[in-house]
Amino acid sequence: MQARCGSYYNATIQHETDYPRLTEDIQTDVVVIGGGFTGVNTALELVERGYKVVLLEANKIAWGATGRNGGQVTGSLSGDQAMTKQLRNRIGAEAEDFVWALRWRGHDIIKNRVAKYNIDCDLRHGHLHTAYKPAHMDELKSMLDEAGRRGMGDLVSLVGKDEMPQYLESPLYHGGLLNKKNMHLHSVNLCIGEARAAEGLGVKIFEDSQVMDIIEGARPVVKTAFGSVTASKVLIAGNAYHKLGRPKLRGMLFPASLGNCATVRLSDEVAKAINPHNLAVYDCRFVLDYYRLTADNRLMFGGGTNYSGRDPKNVAEELRPAIERTFPRLKGVEIEFAWAGMAGIVLNRIPQLGKVSEHVYYCQGYSGHGVATSHIMSEIMAKAIDGDLHEFGLFAGMKHWRIPLNEWFGNQALAIGMLYYQLRESLRG
Secondary structure, eight states: OOOOOOOOHTOOOOOOOOOOOOOOOOOOOOOEEEEEEEHHOOOOOOOHTTTTTEEEEEETTSSSGGGGOOOOOSOOOOTTHHHHHHHHHHTHHHHHHHHHHHHHHHHHHHHHHHTTTTOOOOEEEEEEEOOSSSSSSHHHHHHHHHHHHOOTTTTEEEEEEGGGGGGGGOOSOOOOEEEEEEEEEHHHHHHHHHHHHHHHTEEESSSOOOEEEEEOOOOOOOEEEOEEEEEEEEEEEOGOOOOOSSSTTTTTOOEEEEEEEEEEEHHHHHHEEEHHTTOEESSSSSOEEEEEEEETTTEEEEEEETTOOOSSSOOOHHHHHHHHOGGGGGTTOEEEEEEEEEEEEOTOOOOOOEEETEEEEEOOOOOTTHHHHHHHHHHHHHHHTTOHHHHHHHHHTOOOOOOOHHHHHHHHHHHHHHHHHHHHHHTOO
């Protein structure tokens, strides 16, 4: 079992987990592989529906991307345009409404779960989508118009360049879109809280229990080094941190490293100066910066996605120039925590849901937008396992590109593609 990374989240865990290793052969209704947001929440959804569930995690709950992200819950649904285009051919005019509702569905799931199970995860509302270039303002205005047409006008407003100093002490931006529905939170405490809720309802959770093989059949057997679980259904929910389900899943998902860091605690005066409304922030670029204040007044700052599939050599020093460019006041600030995590990138950015075989499901590929999306997909997966296949079928029927050869080749192709989009972005006004 690998230890937790040296993140701010892991240094501020409220209830550290200590689940046992699987050391026996057991049976259940459903076995879920992966202890991140997708696995934990699918398990919780299923046990709420009356299923007996076993959850297997190779390391610790929230060890992977779930515990390494920026903690932002926003309506930036990955692959929304490609998703809408494909859905039009299947559900017609309902496609736009379906995708719009999907965009905000994770917010309500998370809020309801936090309230229902009394999870303390520093949940706060407020987000600012910033225009890095003047041309980005047209994009934000279009988003504002759509929010107004769909009844969210009271939650979203445009911030002009002259008004930006009221929200951020930064010279970078030409305006922004303020969203009061979007949220930010402590990802690890949320996931552990959800796991504790699932355990309280009867889910058997095992850590340090890496899955070595899945023996398919009418009742698949999931084997670890020291035990096994036989179940009616299996869900693979490891995202970029597993090699299961081959050859079905080969060439569909590629790991990309996202760097994140947190400064030392800032004084109340400094925190109030740089971000007076305690907003989560990201900009409009294809490869963007994202940041927020933590509950104890640190600046958490992420960006600079590495599409080669390798972690950065020095996350803090790679992110420092962007921090100081964004907030000149923080020049030379000490960075106390720095970490990286692997996001599962899909070429068309549409989340991948489907089956490896008749009784083995998979769910993966949020392309860096996983906090909200994982909760949505968990609900869809639980409904599918329970027999309601409508939404699952919509996603399972999506067309995805597959890159041949090996994962290394796929990552190089992905990196080249991202360079193209970054170059195109740099030419915008």
